[in-house]
Amino acid sequence: MVAVIGEWKFGKKKKGDEVEGGTPGTTKTTMTTTTAETKGGSDDGTVLIEDLWWTLRKFLDVGYTLLGNFQDLDHANVTYDPARLLPYQRRIWEWRSDFMTFVETNGAEASTDDTLGGDNVGDLKGKGVDENDGGGYVNVQTIYHNARKELRSFLDELDLFGGFLLPGTSVIPEIARAGHSYAALVSANDLDIDEEIRQRIDRAIHSLSTMKTMLGDLHDDQVAYSIYNDWNVHSEDSVLRTSVETKWKDFRSWANEVDIFATIDFLRDSLHTDESLSSEGKEEGKEKEEKAGDLESFLIDHRYNPTNHVVLGNDAGDADSIVSAITLAYIESMNSTGHDCSTPIVSISKDTFIHERPETNLLFQLAGIKDNVAEKLLFIEDLQEILEKNAKGGLCPGPSVSLVDHNTLSDSLLRFQDDLIVTEILDHHEDEHKYEETCFGDRRIIAFDDGHVLVASTTTLVAERLRLQKIPHPYPASIGTLLLGVILLDSINLDESIGKVTERDRVAVDDLLANTDWNAAVQSSHIRMDETGTITVNSNALFDTLQLAKYDPKYWDELPALRALASDYKHFGDDEARNESEFGISSILMSGEDFMKKEDFEKATLEFMHTSQIFLLGIIFVFYDELGVLLKQIAFISSDVNFPLCEFVDSFLVSDEYKNVDLQLIEVPHLTRTDQSELLQIRLFDQENLTPSRKQIGPMLEDYFDTRIL
Incomplete structure (x- = not known):
């Protein structure tokens, strides 16, 4: 399932390495399956694999081809000396070395003993594997089968106990169906559970039931495939193999769509009513929610209480302008209070943001702001109202402004130039030398010199400001995700051949990867757990996701x-x-x-x-x-x-x-x-x-x- 995610070591092989099969000059057989499953390889030979089961089958396919070709040398009428034989032997030795490394690594990984209700419900790769069985690969399908067993046990217990086990569910327990009053049982818990939470619990239970069914069907086909394979009934096993692979891809797509990690986490937390759902725990729950979504709270607060300093991107309003304005305002406000805080303004209309910025909307979702992003932001059409409020409050000539991703007010804002004081610029366009009397020194950062852009993205400059700011480490996951996503977009994933990326961009990316609290990040395809159990980011996957939406x-x-x-x-x-x-x-x-x-x-x-x-x-x-x-x-x-x-x-x-x-x-x-x-x-x-x-x-x-x- 999607929980089986990690970094699996393939010896010294890297992403895209190939193992040759057949005679010299024949087509190479790749060890990997699809680009999506192997992206994220690093220089130390680490390859990110989302699908352990699939990878195992590919290993065996390659081994079968290599050994078969080696055997053909004995059957064919050819004469060869040791020097000619050596390349064939070397391929098999390399394959065996890589395969045994794979077995040993995943055998160790699979020997842990987590439970569905444990602290790490996302990590199910250790289910039902005997650490003494000589290798976790033998029991790979057991991982998924036992995950289904645990889901079924949980759902059976829920059917038996209902609200006693999971307050808020609409599942009527067996004890109530036997003649007792379920309403009385619920009221006995004296819970004040929001209707929205009740509905979310029911949706989560439905997702678990769907997951149990899909894993069950997958397991049944896999067992049948294994049996037919043992019997050498190839007409049947080829059909079943295709069925298994299709169902597996369907399951992964579905699990990603419903965010099954978050679903299981939510249900686990919902078991503890005193901490999450009850009226006594609501204040504590609210504090946890605000801490997890601090950027969202910041945006909502400034949406309704704008300050006397605004941060504004250029009028094109791309991801760089929008995100650099929001993240700079957030960073500057972390060490400020009251009217010293900065209010970000999206430099395009609300309608344009909603309908014409798919990659930016997606990035905000990945940063944890999933619902109604536009309702939490101020847009360019709101600037007039902010200026009027300041004028009524006696704040003249008006708010001070930080310009990001440009260094002169656009035509549409020239009518406000007498009401705005530009006191800060972070930009990577040619300097037009405006506002030098009010914006100078380290408040005027323009990364453009002699016709050359010095950074690929303004968000790189914001990331540099973040690194120098006196704020607690690690950085919030929401800020790290926004900055990292835009730098990758603007530098085309740090691709040297395109000519956009600079050393400053690379340093910023390395700092964000190393110093962001990725444990608090929204579960998504770009979030990974390495072999040490550390949560990190597959920057290739993040870039691909955003680039696909953008293009x-x-x-x-x-x-x-x-x-x-x-x-x-x-x-x-x-x-x-x-x-x-x-x-x-x-x-x-x-x-x-x-x-x-x-x-x-x-x-x-x-x-x-x-x-x-x-x-x-x-x-x-x-x-x-x-x-x-x-x-x-x-x-x-x-x-x-x-x-x-x-x-x-x-x-x-x-x-x-x-x-x-x-x-x-x-x-x-x-x-x-x-x-x-x-x-x-x-x-x-x-x-x-x-x-x-x-x-x-x-x-x-x-x-x-x-x-x-x-």
Whole structure:
């Protein structure tokens, strides 16, 4: 089951290592199964495996192939000397060494004796295994079978005792069904249990019943498979093997969906009514809940009681802007009180946050804020009300502001510039040298120098602030999850080949992994227990989960073109006076060709450019191809019939400004429109150099406009 999670040692093998089978030159047989099951390998040879049973079968499959090929040497009519034989022997020796390491490691792991109601209900891998049986692998299926037995025993006891065993359940106990009054029995406990908790208990019991049934069906098929395999009835055992693997994947998917760890934990805690459900224990329970969800409490408090200092991201409002604002405000408030605390504001509308930020919403869920995230936050439309309240309270000229992920107020906020005092900046964009009289020294951190970004993410700067802040260690799991998730997203999982990650990003990630209280983290696929029993994080799994949500093709296919253009847009040019050098750049996570196929593409693009009051729109397309390779494209679009886009782009591509950045653009000719009589002129290019992002492309175009007269 999903509880069988750990780091299993494969000798010196690493993730993706392969064991060759067959004669030299034949296809290699991999030791692993799927990418999802093996991601998270480290340099010391550790491979994260979610499915012990599956891994065992793969080991045996590889061994069968190697030994079979070795045996074929004896049967075949070939002559060989010891030197030719040695490679075949070496493969078998390496396989045997790795397999015995696997057996010894998991045999030791499987010798523990936990119980379903013990302190670590998530760790069921020791169920029913005799530590003297010579290896835990023999009894792998017993682990799951005995877990089902314990579930069945618990459910049978619940059926017998009902509310006596688990106050709050609607299960009528056998003693009541025999003629006694169940209502009287419940009232005898003198409990004041919330109806919401009662319903949650019933849902959890239903999940346990489902789990018992699914494990039972799985076990029955596995037993039948083993018997047919012993009898060499291959027509039957192949069918059953497929059935076992299918049911196992279905079970894992279901268990992850219902969060079975949390379900079992909740029921275990619910057994102790004096501590969790009774009126006497409610205050203590409330304190525990507030401690576990301290970030959530912080957000709710500031949602209804904003302070005189706000933290605000840029108007594109991506995950970096949103999370850096929230985490910086939280960190600064840990050592402050009252109006010295910071209030985070999400720099986009509530509607945009809900419908256009799937990866950010998911990240908040992984950080422990699962229900109605948007109801716990302040959004850009709330800033007006905050300013009015401050004015009524005599707090003039208004609140002070920390800017994160940008260093100058956006156009939409210029009307508030006389009411806001910028006193702090944490950013990684080119410095526009604003507010230097009120924001300087260590309150002005801009990680951008000589055209180069010094960190992949603003959250890296927040993580650095966290490391220097005088707060108790370890860091809260909610903060660690948010910061780690965004740094991984913005650095493309610390991938050196993309060119975004810096040493400061790596240091920040290492610090978060080492110093966050992961024991308090929400149970999810990225949370792991290593062989020492320490809870840690599989950063690969966390990145994959968030990246999948961010680049979800279905989401981008269904997103209207107008919302896609506005979802991550930045305006460039003179903020104080509209002129012919103003332009904007949108970032869209799908291919340019697919975006232009949208039914409303042309109409939406015209409307967006008119509303934004720009004559030139750049769109950076970032997407993955069918092989999982990250690609980039950039489109230049004009709606001005008097603007010669074709000549402009040709001139730009030979300019010194372009050569200094060198995007390595290759035109996609079949999508080019250069006729000025058309509603839109378009030139689309593949961007071979993936490193430059909008942080470099925007200022590059600004510099080009400064030296050109159109």
